[in-house]
Amino acid sequence: MLHLHSTSPDRWLRQVEENLNTILIDHAHCEQKAASTAMNLMFEYVENEALTATMTEIVTEELEHFHMVLKLLKERGIRFIKLKPGTYGRQLKALCRRQEPHKAMDHLLVAALIEARSCERFVLLRDHLDDRELSEFYGSLYESEARHHATYVRLAMDYGSQEEVGARLDELATAEAEIIAAGYEQPRVHS
């Protein structure tokens, strides 16, 4: 259902366990980026009424999550600082084609895959974290990531047939799995 071509390697869970505070800070940045992505899509495709309406909901929801993470950081005395972003998002965005309608389709599918990977990882965090509060927190978040994933895939269908979208999602999911397999040396939500 999430269209991912791999499960996260154990290596990632070890990165998380050893750097939980950094992962939480990065998670706050991810929610900001997700809000920003939705806002940018809304700006780019103003004439798509369904997209515009849905993106507004997603912006609002991501900002709510952002504040939930900020609250957690504050309660734990972790300072919210800037982090050098991982290369995951950048590498995925580099795969997007430049010409419309492919550009729209690809950006929506990349957003869908990022949501899918977050969902998969939030479930892992729910199941593996010893910290009960965080485990419950991630258990409360993963469903919205799955919902956003489905929303982005559905919106991509405005820019191509079901077959085209399915084939492209498959290609991008293969690339996404390779990026995840290569990893990133710093601990990040998508490292």
Place this chain on the structure above:
Amino acid sequence: MLHLHSTSPDRWLRQVEENLNTILIDHAHCEQKAASTAMNLMFEYVENEALTATMTEIVTEELEHFHMVLKLLKERGIRFIKLKPGTYGRQLKALCRRQEPHKAMDHLLVAALIEARSCERFVLLRDHLDDRELSEFYGSLYESEARHHATYVRLAMDYGSQEEVGARLDELATAEAEIIAAGYEQPRVHS
């Protein structure tokens, strides 16, 4: 209270009257840009807790207004299309200093002035438009612009003394009045 150094020229009201549909479309874009500005400030100054909290509220509110304008456009059968943006915002942003904390102060004060000018013009639209629905619409919006103006000025005080902020606001307001006086050939909310 709005710290503006000029009132809008009659020339602008004539532009509006002759191009009401374009002004409405541009208004939708302005609400998007206002949401985007608030989001970008939130991203840039993550460590400022009050700013982050307030910016989230402003993003949400601007997106609500955006949807109100979209609804008006739809009811009137006006297609929401991209418009070449006016030079107002760009010229103001070019005045922002590049080094912190001046950069933060200036971006917040420029945002404050844009809100102030919108407020002043929405009051003019309320008072001058023959179209009763639109007149009431702008009458319902101007107060939030005034509130946002005050919020941005208050947040700027985190980046300098009251005297410094007051002096800089004065300088920027002088420049803003010059940009408004020069005008823009296409009808825009800030032309």
